[in-house]
Amino acid sequence: MTASGFRSRLTGLPDAVYVFGLMAGLYVVFTGLTVLLNFELAGVVNTLRAITYFSAVYAMVVLALNLHWGYTGLFNLGVAGFMAVGVYTMAIVSGPTNPGPAEIPGLGMSLWVGVVAGVVVAGLVGVLASLPALRLEADYLAIVTLALSEIIRLVLNSTLIQEVSVFGVTFGTGGATGLTVQNNPQTPVTAFFQSWPGSAITDMAMAIGINRPTVVEGIGYAIVLGAVVGLLFVFVRRIATSPFGRVLKAIREDQVVAAALGKDTRWFKIIIFGVGCGLMGLAGILWYGSDGYINPLSFRPNITFYVFVALIIGGAGSNTGSIIGGSIFASVLFYLPQFLEQNSTPVLDGIQSVLGGSTATPQTVIDAGGALVGLDLTAFLAYCFANISSLRFIGVGLILIYLMQRRPDGLFGHRIETAASVPLTTGDTDE
Amino acid sequence: MSESSDEPTAEPVLAVDSLEKQFGGITAVEDVSFDIQPGSLTGLIGPNGAGKSTTFNCISGTLTPTSGTVHFQGTEITDAPSHVVAEHGLFRTFQIARELEEMTVLENLLLAPPNQLGESLIYAVTPGLRQRVQKQERELRERAWELLERFELEHLAREYAGSLSGGQRKLLELARALMAEPSMVLLDEPLAGVNPTLETQLLEGLHELREEGYTFLLVEHDMNVIMNHCDPIIVMHQGSILTVGTADEIRSNDRVIDAYLGGDR
Ligand SMILES: Nc1ncnc2c1ncn2[C@@H]1O[C@H](COP(=O)(O)OP(=O)(O)OP(=O)(O)O)[C@@H](O)[C@H]1O
Ligand SMILES: [Mg+2]
Numbered sequence: 140m141t142a143s144g145f146r147s148r149l150t151g152l153p154d155a156v157y158v159f160g161l162m163a164g165l166y167v168v169f170t171g172l173t174v175l176l177n178f179e180l181a182g183v184v185n186t187l188r189a190i191t192y193f194s195a196v197y198a199m200v201v202l203a204l205n206l207h208w209g210y211t212g213l214f215n216l217g218v219a220g221f222m223a224v225g226v227y228t229m230a231i232v233s234g235p236t237n238p239g240p241a242e243i244p245g246l247g248m249s250l251w252v253g254v255v256a257g258v259v260v261a262g263l264v265g266v267l268a269s270l271p272a273l274r275l276e277a278d279y280l281a282i283v284t285l286a287l288s289e290i291i292r293l294v295l296n297s298t299l300i301q302e303v304s305v306f307g308v309t310f311g312t313g314g315a316t317g318l319t320v321q322n323n324p325q326t327p328v329t330a331f332f333q334s335w336p337g338s339a340i341t342d343m344a345m346a347i348g349i350n351r352p353t354v355v356e357g358i359g360y361a362i363v364l365g366a367v368v369g370l371l372f373v374f375v376r377r378i379a380t381s382p383f384g385r386v387l388k389a390i391r392e393d394q395v396v397a398a399a400l401g402k403d404t405r406w407f408k409i410i411i412f413g414v415g416c417g418l419m420g421l422a423g424i425l426w427y428g429s430d431g432y433i434n435p436l437s438f439r440p441n442i443t444f445y446v447f448v449a450l451i452i453g454g455a456g457s458n459t460g461s462i463i464g465g466s467i468f469a470s471v472l473f474y475l476p477q478f479l480e481q482n483s484t485p486v487l488d489g490i491q492s493v494l495g496g497s498t499a500t501p502q503t504v505i506d507a508g509g510a511l512v513g514l515d516l517t518a519f520l521a522y523c524f525a526n527i528s529s530l531r532f533i534g535v536g537l538i539l540i541y542l543m544q545r546r547p548d549g550l551f552g553h554r555i556e557t558a559a560s561v562p563l564t565t566g567d568t569d570e
Numbered sequence: 571m572s573e574s575s576d577e578p579t580a581e582p583v584l585a586v587d588s589l590e591k592q593f594g595g596i597t598a599v600e601d602v603s604f605d606i607q608p609g610s611l612t613g614l615i616g617p618n619g620a621g622k623s624t625t626f627n628c629i630s631g632t633l634t635p636t637s638g639t640v641h642f643q644g645t646e647i648t649d650a651p652s653h654v655v656a657e658h659g660l661f662r663t664f665q666i667a668r669e670l671e672e673m674t675v676l677e678n679l680l681l682a683p684p685n686q687l688g689e690s691l692i693y694a695v696t697p698g699l700r701q702r703v704q705k706q707e708r709e710l711r712e713r714a715w716e717l718l719e720r721f722e723l724e725h726l727a728r729e730y731a732g733s734l735s736g737g738q739r740k741l742l743e744l745a746r747a748l749m750a751e752p753s754m755v756l757l758d759e760p761l762a763g764v765n766p767t768l769e770t771q772l773l774e775g776l777h778e779l780r781e782e783g784y785t786f787l788l789v790e791h792d793m794n795v796i797m798n799h800c801d802p803i804i805v806m807h808q809g810s811i812l813t814v815g816t817a818d819e820i821r822s823n824d825r826v827i828d829a830y831l832g833g834d835r
Pocket of ligand 2: 622
């Protein structure tokens with residue numbers, strides 16, 4: 140009891156240690172991997188950039204989902220859709236009015252207006268979706284949000300609003316072809332590194348052997364994302380440690396009691412649903428927007444599923460857990476398989492030199508099983524690498540089953556993160 | 571309705587008129603009318619299934635009555651949702667304690683006070699405003715600890731409410747309602763499972779609070795508690811009100827004896 144009191148008083152401090160410790164650990168592991176694979180410095184650094192980037196974007200969207208599912212118990216299965224609304228709105232609002240040939244024009248506003256618009260529109264779509272659904276039983280929200288997410292994706296994919304003109308202003312989603320995002324969140328970062336004083340940093344990096352400016356720009360952007368995660372963490376933590384957050388928890392536990400204690404549960408649910416969806420829109424912007432090109436295919440429900448798994452790994456209800464779960468999922472379950480697939484030839488050669496066996500890839504799962512039974516681990520792994528994207532799905536499913544049975548609270552969900560803005564000790568001992 | 575009661579005093583704090591509640595074909599509550607005087611500790615008794623909890627649910631907005639009206643402090647609250655009823659200052663506890671299990675005992679208590687500044691999202695996250703939230707929470711924290719002391723729950727303050735025993739949950743539920751400083755509390759068997767010493771203390775506490783101006787409507791099956799502490803007493807039977815009166819009147823009422831008390835009294 141005293142230990143948990145102590146913990147709750149110092150939550151800010153040791154939690155930062157967990158997060159930075161995890162990132163440091165991931166950096167060490169991936170540096171080791173890339174060095175083993177004889178990457179040059181730029182490649183090593185770029186790999187670390189990639190895990191930072193994916194960790195950060197996952198952490199953002201998991202933090203947003205934690206407000207819904209972890210805190211309020213709202214089962215939002217439309218995460219991908221709300222991210223799509225955010226990034227498409229941003230792309231349309233801040234797209235140039237006279238882009239290159241065969242490009243679809245935007246509304247020509249500044250990037251910041253686009254970002255704010257993306258967040259606000261994603262939030263509003265969330266509120267509108269929640270209005271009918273929140274009146275009903277909890278399960279309906281899941282059905283409504285999942286359906287909405289698919290409707291959003293199918294509309295974006297269709298020719299419906301591919302390119303439209305309203306009052307002489309032409310804009311559109313690009314349909315199945317997707318949309319180029321010329322003016323995207325990474326643009327200012329890139330610009331910074333291309334002119335003084337940022338260019339000095341680029342030159343220095345080149346001098347020490349990071350010989351690709353895009354890697355330097357990418358690192359800059361990853362650092363910006365890290366800072367955004369930090370700000371977002373402060374924001375959601377303030378929500379969590381406040382009377383507002385206390386009502387959210389009460390809604391999760393028992394809505395009837397929350398209402399009997401005078402809380403207008405519907406109002407709280409609508410507000411938090413809008414806020415969470417807005418943050419998902421922001422995550423969509425910073426994640427997919429920075430690729431410079433968006434396409435409806437990126438927003439299939441499997442992304443929503445991944446985000447849920449990340450939240451469950453970290454522990455629903457814990458903000459620190461959300462960040463940890465986000466980075467573990469992004470680095471180990473999302474990025475690592477992709478990395479191994481891209482480097483399957485040198486990885487397999489390396490394994491073969493240690494274990495022997497054959498690098499010829501078995502064609503069917505039966506053959507792969509045969510290789511495994513025949514103790515030809517190399518051939519088995521070759522099969523795994525060749526089919527990594529479908530195996531990843533199976534693997535994630537297995538992890539989910541394991542967690543549900545053995546550790547339903549995830550890594551941090553068992554902790555008591557008290558919902559109050561002051562320590563709840565007796566007497567005025569704080570400050 | 572009332573056949574005999576205290577002299578009709580000031581305006582009733584709670585007025586229930588011709589309340590009816592049907593579940594499908596079953597009529598759980600039928601033509602129930604009564605007035606509750608401010609500052610009283612009124613008892614509500616009746617056999618299992620008499621409709622006591624359903625009456626509570628209809629008054630508190632947890633259920634919507636089929637017909638009839640409910641007025642609280644002169645305001646009609648008949649079809650008001652339960653959070654509005656609570657905002658008016660009418661709180662209730664549940665017969666089967668409904669704790670917010672994965673919230674600590676302290677969090678349960680701090681949840682109850684109405685209109686907290688920090689229930690506004692803007693106040694919760696904006697630096698200057700948040701300090702005002704913290705100031706208010708420090709005051710609430712003091713009151714929460716006082717209540718914990720009174721209900722002998724201090725040592726459990728930081729535990730999850732879900733880990734409390736049945737009796738402790740009942741206590742927490744009562745403490746939580748009092749934390750809101752409501753003008754009236756509907757108590758649905760708050761003493762079930764509470765040990766006798768604490769029960770006596772709690773009843774004394776209820777009388778103290780009553781003298782301070784709180785009003786209570788108490789459902790209880792323990793006849794000693796009802797007869798010694800409640801005045802007046804409302805008797806329900808099969809969804810309707812059988813009679814209303816003082817302990818002596820109830821004890822000598824033939825219909826009550828037949829329906830509820832049995833021949834041995
Ligand atoms: N939600 C419901 N749906 C259907 N019937 C119900 C419902 N709630 C209560 N009832 C019925 O209404 C009647 C009155 O129930 P109620 O819970 O009000 O009794 P009670 O007087 O509180 O009894 P007890 O002393 O056992 O708590 C019972 O016959 C019960 O079966
Ligand atoms: Mg009952």
